[in-house]
Amino acid sequence: MTAAAIEFERVTKTYRKRLGGQEIPALTEVSFSVAPGRVCAFLGPNGAGKTTSISILMGFLYADWGKIRVLGCDPGDVKAKRRIGFVPENFSFYKHLNAEKLMRFHARLAEVAEEATSGLIRDLLAKVRLSGYEKLKIGRYSRGMVQRLGIAQSLIGDPELLVLDEPTSGLDPSGRKEVRDLLLALKNAGKTIFLSSHLLSEVEQLSDEAVIIDRGRVVRAGAMKDLLETGNQVEVVATEINEELATVLRELGAKVERSSQGVRIIVGSERKRELVERLWLQGSDVVRLNPVKGTLEDLYMKLVGKNDAA
Amino acid sequence: MTTIMKRGMKLRTIAANTFGMFLRDKLLIIIGALFICVILMMMTPLLTLKARTAASNIQGMESYVLQLVAAIMSMVSGAGSLLAAWAAAAAVATELKSGTILAVMARPVKRWEFLLGKYLGVMMLMALYVAMTFGLSFILAWMGGQRIQSAPWVLIAYPMVRYAIYAAIAMAVATVAHPVLTWAFTLLLGVVAGLVVPGDSEPGKLALRWLKTGLYYLLPSTSFLSEDRFLSIKDSALRQTGWVEHLTTLAYGVDYALVMLLLAMWLFHYRSLKRD
Numbered sequence: 001m002t003a004a005a006i007e008f009e010r011v012t013k014t015y016r017k018r019l020g021g022q023e024i025p026a027l028t029e030v031s032f033s034v035a036p037g038r039v040c041a042f043l044g045p046n047g048a049g050k051t052t053s054i055s056i057l058m059g060f061l062y063a064d065w066g067k068i069r070v071l072g073c074d075p076g077d078v079k080a081k082r083r084i085g086f087v088p089e090n091f092s093f094y095k096h097l098n099a100e101k102l103m104r105f106h107a108r109l110a111e112v113a114e115e116a117t118s119g120l121i122r123d124l125l126a127k128v129r130l131s132g133y134e135k136l137k138i139g140r141y142s143r144g145m146v147q148r149l150g151i152a153q154s155l156i157g158d159p160e161l162l163v164l165d166e167p168t169s170g171l172d173p174s175g176r177k178e179v180r181d182l183l184l185a186l187k188n189a190g191k192t193i194f195l196s197s198h199l200l201s202e203v204e205q206l207s208d209e210a211v212i213i214d215r216g217r218v219v220r221a222g223a224m225k226d227l228l229e230t231g232n233q234v235e236v237v238a239t240e241i242n243e244e245l246a247t248v249l250r251e252l253g254a255k256v257e258r259s260s261q262g263v264r265i266i267v268g269s270e271r272k273r274e275l276v277e278r279l280w281l282q283g284s285d286v287v288r289l290n291p292v293k294g295t296l297e298d299l300y301m302k303l304v305g306k307n308d309a310a
Numbered sequence: 311m312t313t314i315m316k317r318g319m320k321l322r323t324i325a326a327n328t329f330g331m332f333l334r335d336k337l338l339i340i341i342g343a344l345f346i347c348v349i350l351m352m353m354t355p356l357l358t359l360k361a362r363t364a365a366s367n368i369q370g371m372e373s374y375v376l377q378l379v380a381a382i383m384s385m386v387s388g389a390g391s392l393l394a395a396w397a398a399a400a401a402v403a404t405e406l407k408s409g410t411i412l413a414v415m416a417r418p419v420k421r422w423e424f425l426l427g428k429y430l431g432v433m434m435l436m437a438l439y440v441a442m443t444f445g446l447s448f449i450l451a452w453m454g455g456q457r458i459q460s461a462p463w464v465l466i467a468y469p470m471v472r473y474a475i476y477a478a479i480a481m482a483v484a485t486v487a488h489p490v491l492t493w494a495f496t497l498l499l500g501v502v503a504g505l506v507v508p509g510d511s512e513p514g515k516l517a518l519r520w521l522k523t524g525l526y527y528l529l530p531s532t533s534f535l536s537e538d539r540f541l542s543i544k545d546s547a548l549r550q551t552g553w554v555e556h557l558t559t560l561a562y563g564v565d566y567a568l569v570m571l572l573l574a575m576w577l578f579h580y581r582s583l584k585r586d
Binding site (some may be wrong): 094163 | 316319320323324327330331334408410412413414415416417419420421487521580582583584
């Protein structure tokens with residue numbers, strides 16, 4: 001059995017205010033794992049414990065309790081960090097450096113051979129569309145450019161695990177698409193990606209699995225397709241039906257929606273045979289029949305929506 | 311590349327980056343410029359002294375020039391200690407405050423390597439300051455028509471070791487406290503260290519004597535590491551200090567700085583790298 005790339009087992013963390021102040025529980029017995037080569041979305045409202053979890057994963061914070069393994073090592077272990085690329089939330093930079101110098105700085109810390117550095121920097125900056133801006137001081141970059149630079153620096157050293165905390169924050173729609181395409185390419189290259197984001201539709205397209213956390217506890221975790229499966233409903237798309245049949249179907253508990261492509265009918269799976277027979281009897285053709293799949297947004301709102309709104 | 315070479319490269323990279331940050335620090339540049347203005351104003355009397363020196367008043371002039379040079383050098387030296395404390399506190403605090411530390415510590419860098427790199431960056435800044443101070447002391451003596459007879463290495467090694475102590479203390483405190491508090495604490499510590507002399511309290515006040523003796527042994531004896539002790543423009547006045555005494559004094563200073571730096575590393579190892 002292949003060891004998990006990331007493993008959290010009953011991880012607990014409480015922030016303690018100094019001088020006898022209150023205790024704020026950040027994580028309570030958080031457990032999940034991410035298999036190698038998978039893209040895992042880490043979701044939750046603000047203050048749910050996402051950044052705390054990522055900070056513990058990266059060794060910036062120590063957990064009070066629980067077991068954490070990253071690429072088979074303890075968090076913060078240099079052996080693991082050699083194989084990890086990281087983009088922090090609101091990537092901060094040294095304002096006195098330009099992009100090329102910042103990349104060189106990170107390349108040296110990542111133990112990249114000096115002779116390979118120049119070519120690597122050129123390729124990575126081109127990948128995030130920053131070619132031509134190498135010599136510009138980062139202090140003069142837009143927020144989107146800084147974020148793209150953050151992604152470029154995370155790819156130094158060809159990491160096998162990418163930990164990305166809000167990598168598309170501050171990016172415009174085209175910038176977000178470029179990052180998504182880049183992450184898809186990395187996914188196809190077999191990288192493990194652990195991704196925290198609020199952009200649920202993008203995450204849904206990209207991720208194989210998801211962990212949803214709220215108030216420091218995991219509320220749902222698993223493969224994306226399993227999480228989005230609603231279970232006992234089917235969607236039937238048929239050609240036009242008359243209003244009489246539509247009324248009968250509604251009485252049977254079906255949801256009927258008319259569109260330019262025909263009629264979309266959602267019904268409990270136990271009634272799908274009856275529905276199809278009625279449609280045929282009436283002379284309507286069944287175009288498509290699928291199990292109903294929810295969206296990540298629906299699931300998220302159902303699980304943590306109220307708290308997020310608060 | 312061997313492990314030692316890799317480690318050396320990482321330390322050099324962090325130190326050079328820290329030094330680069332200081333050289334571009336606007337606050338530091340402004341304070342530095344103001345400080346140079348003050349020094350220039352204090353140097354004005356020296357310009358007239360050379361012309362007024364005659365065979366009849368040579369001894370008095372030597373003494374006056376030395377006093378003036380010593381006053382300026384002592385101010386420069388005090389400012390150096392403050393700079394060392396501030397730079398060390400800022401080196402750690404700005405990284406934590408801005409969050410730049412996160413991308414750095416995500417690299418295969420150990421916490422102690424990061425802190426040592428920052429410390430070396432501070433010491434690079436202090437080496438530049440000492441080089442400037444060294445040049446200044448000779449310029450001052452030349453302006454007053456005299457020559458400094460002190461051994462050049464003494465005017466470099468002693469302040470460097472003293473600044474190494476202040477920087478290490480500030481770095482240790484900065485890992486757990488706010489940088490302004492760190493700076494004030496290090497300043498207070500330096501003042502108290504200069505004031506406490508064991509056994510000079512009134513007889514009968516045993517507790518006070520013990521406190522003073524305790525503080526004397528606990529706090530760094532930076533007065534021993536002052537280059538002012540050796541600043542002389544007269545051969546006859548040059549204090550004859552043996553190598554053993556030099557080495558013992560400097561070894562004490564380096565040892566103190568090393569202990570403080572190890573304490574800083576230990577504290578830094580256990581602290582959060584994120585602002586809570």
